[in-house]
Amino acid sequence: MKRYIKLIAVLIFILILAGTLQAQEKKTADAGKYRVDVYSGSAMGGPYGWGENGYSYDYGGEVTRCGWGLYCKGFANLDSIFGGGDSTYEYWYAGCGIWSNNIERITVPLEYEDDITVRKYYRYTPCEIVVNGLRVSSRFPKNGDMLAPDSILGTADQMITVHSRTSMGIDLYLKTLSWSARGHSQYVIHDITFVNTGNVDADDHIELPVSTLDSVMFSRDVFFANDGEPWMSAYGEHTADTLRIPTYNYHCWNTQPEDNWGDPDPTIFNLRQPHFTGEAVLHVDSDWHNGTSVSNDPAQPQMTCPSNSDWRVSPWVGSYPIREEGRKRFYRTLYGFTDELTAVGVDHNWSSPYLTTDQYPNTHHTVRMEDWGNPQYHTDLPSSFYNPGWGQHDGAYSCGPWMNVEVGESLRIVLAPATGGMSRKMSYLVGRAWNTGEADTIWGGAPFKLPPQMINHPSLCPTDNDKAKDSYVEAGRDSLFKNVYNAQANFNSGYNIPTPPPSPNLEVTSNPDEITVEWDDRSEVLHTCHGYKLYRARGATQYEITSQGTERGDWELLFQCGGTDPGGIDYSSNIIYEYHDSTAVRGFAYYYSVTAFDNIGGGESLILQNMTFGNLGAARLTRAPGTALSRIRVVPNPWNINAKALQFSGEGKENKIMFYNLPGVCTIKIFNESLDLMTTIHHTDGSGDEPWTDIAGQNFMATSSQQYPASGLYIAHIETPSGESVDKIFYIVR
Secondary structure, three states: OHHHHHHHHHHHHHHHHHHHHHOOOEEEEOOOOOEEEEEOOOOEOOOOOOOOOOEEOOOOOEEEEEEEEEEEEEEEOHHHHOOOOOOEEEEEEEEEOOOOOOOOOOEEEOOOEOOEOEEEEEOOOOOOEEEOOEEOOOOOOOOOEEEOHHHOOOOOOEEEEEEEEEOOOEEEEEEEEEOOOOOOOOEEEEEEEEEEOOOOOOOOOOOOOOOOEEEEEEEEEEEEOOOOOEEEEEEOOEOOOOOOEEEEEEEOOOOOOOOOOOOEOOOOOOEOOOEEEEEEEEEEEOOOEOOOOOOEOOOOOOEEEEEEOOOOOOOOOOOOOOOHHHHHHHHHHHHOOHHHHHHOOOOOOOOOOEOOOOEOOOOEEEOOHHHOOOOOOHHHOOOOOOOOOOOOEEEEEEEEEEOOEOOOOEEEEEEEEEEEEOOHHHHHHHHHHHHOOOHHHHHOOOOOOOOHHHHHOHHHOOOHHHHHHHHHHHHHHHHHHHHHHHHHHHHHOOOOOOOOOOOOOEEEEEOOOOEEEEEOOHHHHHOOOOEEEEEEEEOOOOOEEOOOOOEEOOOEEEEEEEOOOOOOOEEEOOOOOEEEEOOOOOOOOEEEEEEEEOOOOOOOOOOOHHHHHOOOOOEOOOOOOOOOHHHOEEEOOOEEOOOHHHOOHHHOOOOOOEEEOOOOOEEEEEEEOOOOEEEEEEEOOOOOOEEOEOOOOOOEOOOOOOOOOOOEEEEEEEEOOOOOEEEEEEEEEO
């Protein structure tokens, strides 16, 4: 019975949380390779509950979740303002947490118009991609989308805006900016303005017209969602540092004795976690002000430290005031560490060392985790922020405190989440070379570039093979820092970096002897454009090597027109708008992307990189139409889930079933052995083959209700417009 009671309680909590989630609107900044979800309650990469996305990278998975908070001291009459009694709180918290948020009382989204609470502005209309007559690119515009280049800050490709109100009487105006230009596609920028309005809810009535806030602080919790326990570090705590990255992470060690830095896959040995992910601070106003420009404060953030992701600052949905873990976090944020916490009577369990020299006065920073000691085993870490099986590491930092914040005053903070690391292809090359003991041979004899842990503890990487792998992974730290430097330069320029032309509209057509790729001239109409580059990938849109050893998803430059002859690539000095790919091999799926470039920025082509991953529609060489219904074949037959090597595994489509030798036009109805209709396929392209897909052409072997068929006998009834028909029996084994 107790087990059922617990289950009911969990279900009730999920329903309550889901009710809160339903009110959220979300837009995704996806111009570059590092993408972020922005919610109407002003969550910047921070989801409202489990299962929502935060930041993601082109490795395919979520890598970061973030929450933010505002603190102040001496907040009076909160209960009466929210309809209760009359109470004065010692401190107050408002913001958006990593795990949950109360949008009715803590951060209230404000509408622009027509129930829109989050807007997304585009510099250019997203290009259209059509494959074999079917549009595979996303619909534009969606609700809240606007083509409005004049409304976007600087040269950003996209901008998302949110206006929300907090229970502290401080409004938040958020602008999230993203770029596609080379060197600027692996970060986003959050440009945030806080305004003390004295209004604590969604209506126009000012509840706190003369509210002066004391000891206001802005905090940020960055939870890195990589597999395993991420290792936290920081940069910018010292006065000589040239950037401020208060928290960044990389994959750390599990409890295995071998060197598993970079997280080698035990089956195919690619490095699953070769990237570094972090968040930089580009600007913090030195004080709140009344619209007068103020200088940047280099001493902010005033506190940085790793923490336990279970020490949630935000209250759970509907709970007031802040819960005990958040109370400890608040005091640690405001007063610093250990000794100060003891002085204010907070029972803490925090044993991390903190800096005492070479930092700005009145700031508090922990020593970087890699400098604590042997980092290989989690038993060496303070129990206060590591809870096996649940709490994981996150990064915490805060800015402030600012005293006597008056109504009408504002503060600007600019953040830049970023990532860096080796490419997907390189992660396979290095990981597999390490597995065979040959990583040092591809490193090429240069001095190893080891991370601090390996330098301090050489036993963690005893061989040159280990040192080479770890040096490759460590290079990701430089990549992260380079991207943050680029973000800082972008901000300093007033967001006016050079940008590339948009990609053209694209149409791909499968033919019996070639695949035709055509594009239009909109890149030249909308921007300076010197030429086009055509890329092709076989089998997948992202590089991988399967467990059977099949390589797929390797994007190659197939053709270029305009610009400088790239050498070894099919090239035309004149700009043209089509290419006939006669090198495609029958039986494989091919993906195409056309990007436009110009010659600004020292003659370097700036390419819209994310379009390399945008074409989800596959093209294949078709066959000539069949001459007799009796010659129609179903391949493979039987389809067996345990016989992937005999299927279309070379293109990553193991679920694919093909019909060959079809007439040019026919209808295929697929029935199960009970004669229930599974789906209907309309074959109209004049070729002799057709895959079993859903209506959108995206999912193989899908029924009309988007389900995979079960094991059994199936009948394909094939009928021509003239009424001729044939039945073909095939089998599926799961």
